[in-house]
Amino acid sequence: MSEFVRPASDEDFARNFAQIKPLMNETEAYYESSRCLFCYDAPCINACPTGIDIPLFIRQINNGNTDGAAKTIYDANYLGNTCGKVCPTDVLCEGACVYNHQNVKPIEIGRLQSFATTASIANNKKHFEQGESTGKKVAIIGAGPAGISCACELRRAGIEVDIYESKAQPSGLTLHGVAPYKITNQDALDEMAYLEKQFGYKVIYNHPIDSEEQIKELEAKYDSIFLGVGLGKTNRLGLKGSDADQVFGAIEFIEQLKLKHSEVAIGKQVIVLGGGNTAMDAASECARMGAENVTLAYRGGKERMSAYEFEYDLAKGVGVKGMFHASPLEILEENGKVKAVRFIRTAYENGKLTDLPNSEFEQACHMVIMATGQSKQTGFLGMIGLDLDEKGRIKVSEQYQSSNAQYFAAGDAVNGGVEVVNAVAEAKKAAKGIIDYLSDK
C-alpha cells in the first residue's frame, strides 16, 4: 500500500503535497543567512540564469534589510518568489555553492529568496516605478513566466502592455504544470497579483489567440508583439492504445491536478511513461494522490534519463518504482478500460538503444500517463509565418527578435522547454530588444 491516503479534501491535498521548500521563519532565515561566505565573483550568481546578486541579498537579509534583499532579487528576476520555489536550485545556485566542495550543506538560497520576496508581496512593497508613457503599445501572448517578465520590463520603460491569456488565470505552467509540492497556487497567484498591481500591465483572460483575423488585428493595433506561448499538448508518439480513456498526457493530467486537487481520479496501479522531469512530477503526484503502485517506465537506462537526479530521488522517496530498458509497444484495453502496457526490453548496442527480440512483457495497470514531451505550437506559429528551426522552435536573434521584425519571443516556444527561470531571463532580454526596436522606429 502507498504511504499516502487518497486526499478527500483540500486539507488532505495540502498535507499530501506538503511544500518541499516551505517558507522560512525569521529565525531560520537569520541563521541560514549567517552562513553565507559572501564569495568574490560568487559561483551562485553565475549559475543563476537571471544573475541575481545572491550574496548581496543574503547579506541584506542577515542585516535586517529584507526589503532591500527583495529589491536585489526583483532587479534581476521579476518572478523572485516563484523561482525561489520552483527552480531546480540543486543544479543551479545551490549546486554551485562553494560549501559543496567541503561537503558542507550549501546555503538554502531558494528558500532565502522566497523569504525576502514573500515579505514584499505580503506588504505590497513597491520596488519599481512605471516608466513615463512613450505612447508605444505591445501585445503579449501568454501570461506565463516569459510574458509576465517581459511585461514588467516593458512597463518600466513606459510601454503600454496588453497580455492575452487563453486560460482563466496567469502564470502559465507555474500554476498549471509545476508540481504542487513545489509551489502552491496561492503563492503563484499572489506574486502575479503583486506584479500586476506594481507594473500596471493589463491581462485579458480566457482570450486565446488562434485565428488569422486576430493575428492581423494585433499586428495592426500594436507596435510589437511578444510571444510567450510555450508548448502545446503532450506528444502521444502514435502509441497504439494511447487514445483510451484512462491514458493521460502528463501536462494535461498535472493541469487537472493543479486546478481540481483532490477531485482528480487516480487508478490503483499507474504506469508513467517517460524519463524527464515531467515524468518524475507526474509519478510523484500519482503516489501522493494515493495510487497503490506507481511504475515509472523508461525505455533507456537510468543514467540516460533527462530528469535531474534529485527529481528522481523525490519520486523514489514517495514510493515510485523505476523500471528501465522497457519500451512501450501498446496500451492494452479490456471492456473499454486500460488493463496493461505491453513493453519490450531494450539494450544499448554500440551506444544505440535497440529492442531485444522476444522480450515482450505485459505490466498490468489501471491508468497510463504519457510524459513523452510536449508538442510545439507549429500550427499557430505557422499562421503568423515565423521561421522555425528543425525542432519546431521559434528562431530568434540575440535580441530575441523573430524572422518577422514585429515579433519577439522567449521561453519554452524558443528554448524547447527548460525552466521557469530561463523563460524569465530570456523574456527580460527580449523586452530590452523590444525597447531598442521601438526606440529606433
Next chain:
Amino acid sequence: MADLSINFAGIKAPNPFWLASAPPTNSGYQIMKAFDQGWGGAVWKTLGVPVVNVSSRYGGLNYRNNRMIGLNNIELITDRPLKDNLREIEEVKKHFPDHAVIASLMVETREEWHQIVRDVENAGADGLELNFGCPHGMCERGMGSAVGQEPDVLKTIVGWVKEVAKTPVIVKLTPNITDITEPGLAAAQGGGDAISMINTIQSLMGVDIDNFVSSPSVDGNSTHGGYCGPAVKPIALNMVRNCAQHPGIDIPISGIGGIENWRDAVEHILLGASSVQVCTAVMHYGFGIVRDMISGLDRYMDDKGFKTIDDMVGKALPNTMQWNNLNLNYKVVAEINDDKCIQCQLCYTACEDGAHQAIGLPEGDARVPFVIEENCVGCNLCSLVCPVEDCITMERRDDGKEVVTWSDKTANGTIPTTFNDQRAGGVGHYVPEPADALKKRKK
C-alpha cells in the same frame, strides 16, 4: 592525570577555575551549585553597603548568529544586606571546606574596610578581593575603578585592608587606564598578595536605531556599562602579560577576561595567570561548562607533560616581547592547498582590497586562486579569512640563519631615517599604479 589543584597566594582550590565576582556569585545557592558541578572557587559578588539596581541591566554584542560575543552590564555591587551574604558564606564553606570562597569587597572609609574584612573572614572567607575595577555606577561615587585609576589611593586602601586582614588580599584592577602596570605595581607595593584582571571595560553596547537610545535602555535612557565576554580576551591577555613581565610586580595574577573554555584558560595561564575567573560564559551557558574546562585542561597538561598548573604559568612570556626585538629576516608566504580550496575567493578579495595584491585568479572557468609569491608580505590575512581549516598555510621562506631586529638595525645605523629613505621596507615591493584600479571594474 595532572594535578589541577592550586595554591594561589595562599588560597587553595581543587582547580584553577573560579567564578568571577558577578551575577553568578550573587548568592550561596548559585555558588553551592557551581561547586557541586566542579568549579574550584568563587569570588562572591562584591559586598559593601547594598545598592538599588535598575531594571534592564545587560546589553549583548552579537556577531551574525553568534549571540553575546560581548556583554555589558550596568548592574552594581550586591543589593542584598551584608548579614544575609555572611550567613550564606558560612553555609557554603561548611559544605565545601576545600573550595575557595573569596569575598569581593567595596567600601569607602578605613573603618568600613576594617569592619567588612573582619566580618567576611569571620564568616569563613578564604581570601579577599578588593574591587578597584567596577567602571560604572560605583566609580562616580569614588569607588571601584575610581580607585583603580589612582595608584596612590589604591596603595593606601590596600594598606588599610592589610592592617586587619588575616587572609590573602587580591587587588582587582580596572582596564580603563593607559598602563595597567601602574596600579599593578601600587598593589604589590601596598602589600597586596595578588592581583586580578581585568574588570570590565567602559562601553556603550550599541544604539537602538529606531528609538535613539543606546542599550541597555532604562525607561528610554541609557548609560555606559562594563564590557566583557569572549571579545575582550585579547585585551585581557595583553594586560595579564604586561603585569606578569613587570619586574616590580612579583605577586600572583588571577586572569579574567573572555575565558569560555579550557583553551582560553590555558592562554591566560601561559601568559602569567595562576588562577582564572569566569563570568560571561557562565551567564550564557550555565555552570556546566566547567566539566569541559576541567577535562580539556587535564588532557592538555597530560599531552604537554605538565604535572601542575605552576609548571605552565608564564610559559609564553619569554616569547612575548617588544616589537623592536622581532626578527626582521623571518619571512613567510601564503600557500593555498588546491585540494582543500572551496573557491570562495575571499582570500583574493581580502588581499586585493585589504592587503598587498599578492593573490591572483586563474583565467577561464578555473576558480582556485594562486599566490603571487614575490608580492606576498606574509601578513596572514588570507589565511585568516579562509573558511577552510588549514587550507591556506604560511610557509617559511628565509634560511633562518641570521636574526636581525629593529634594535640591531638601530645599533648598526641601518634603519630608514628620512622621508624618502631608500632603506624603507616597501622599496622594491610591487604596488600597482592607482589607475590600474579602474581597469578592474566589473563589466
